[in-house]
Amino acid sequence: MKITLLGTGTSQGIPVIGSTHAVCLSKDPKDKRLRSSVLIEWDNYAYVIDCGPDFRQQMLAANVSNIDGILFTHYHADHTAGLDDIRPFSYKNGNVLFYAKYDVIENLKERFRYIFTTKNKYLGAPTVVLNEIENKPFQVQNMRVIPIEVLHGEVKIFGYRFNNFAYITDAKTISDKEIDKLQNLEVVIVNTLRIEEHPTHFNLQESLDFIKKINPKQAYLTHISYKLGFHAEVSKILPENVFLAYDGLSIEI
Ligand SMILES: [Zn+2]
Numbered sequence: 001m002k003i004t005l006l007g008t009g010t011s012q013g014i015p016v017i018g019s020t021h022a023v024c025l026s027k028d029p030k031d032k033r034l035r036s037s038v039l040i041e042w043d044n045y046a047y048v049i050d051c052g053p054d055f056r057q058q059m060l061a062a063n064v065s066n067i068d069g070i071l072f073t074h075y076h077a078d079h080t081a082g083l084d085d086i087r088p089f090s091y092k093n094g095n096v097l098f099y100a101k102y103d104v105i106e107n108l109k110e111r112f113r114y115i116f117t118t119k120n121k122y123l124g125a126p127t128v129v130l131n132e133i134e135n136k137p138f139q140v141q142n143m144r145v146i147p148i149e150v151l152h153g154e155v156k157i158f159g160y161r162f163n164n165f166a167y168i169t170d171a172k173t174i175s176d177k178e179i180d181k182l183q184n185l186e187v188v189i190v191n192t193l194r195i196e197e198h199p200t201h202f203n204l205q206e207s208l209d210f211i212k213k214i215n216p217k218q219a220y221l222t223h224i225s226y227k228l229g230f231h232a233e234v235s236k237i238l239p240e241n242v243f244l245a246y247d248g249l250s251i252e253i
Pocket residue numbers: 010011076078079170223
């Protein structure tokens with residue numbers, strides 16, 4: 001399995017438009033972060049988790065010529081706003097497979113009505129197949145995927161486990177029952193917003209505490225705000241098995 005971090009930034013990305021903060025002005029390419037998403041490839045399959053506003057740019061940067069589907073963590077715009085740009089894949093292969101829970105599907109239908117409508121659908125619109133999932137394992141091709149329910153403030157959202165890899169973004173709290181599903185991981189990718197606390201996202205201390213609890217071989221931090229600091233500086237203060245992710249990073253498991 002190959003994991004590519006397509007984006008590692010929080011909702012506005014880094015740099016934030018118009019910001020004069022030193023991290024937003026940094027010349028280090030690792031301080032430039034598109035909105036958070038990952039590409040997961042195994043056998044001949046390619047799936048992305050989330051489809052934010054930078055999706056088109058991310059597909060071009062990673063030289064992706066095919067995806068089979070998208071798993072959604074939640075409906076916030078930084079995870080869904082790129083949906084129109086799946087068209088090259090639906091034109092080429094037909095339906096793109098979506099996996100999401102009920103509230104996400106309802107939200108997408110409202111915001112992207114032209115994609116889901118059956119009446120007078122515009123021929124140029126993407127074509128998709130909706131797979132509604134619940135908090136129990138489901139099959140994606142030959143892969144058993146386990147949803148991990150986490151709280152994003154008050155909103156229940158999903159992370160996903162694929163074999164010994166898990167991707168969790170936008171978490172603020174995770175119950176012990178869900179943490180039990182995250183044992184024996186080779187790699188976890190988990191959100192870390194900044195140093196100070198935030199009502200709906202892990203700060204650095206909270207994500208390090210979470211990583212300690214599940215004890216994976218390696219952990220990568222994503223969904224990062226410029227307020228976390230410079231990539232090079234923050235990397236120095238992390239525990240041995242914890243790394244700051246950056247856009248374009250690939251991990252083979
Ligand atoms: Zn987000």
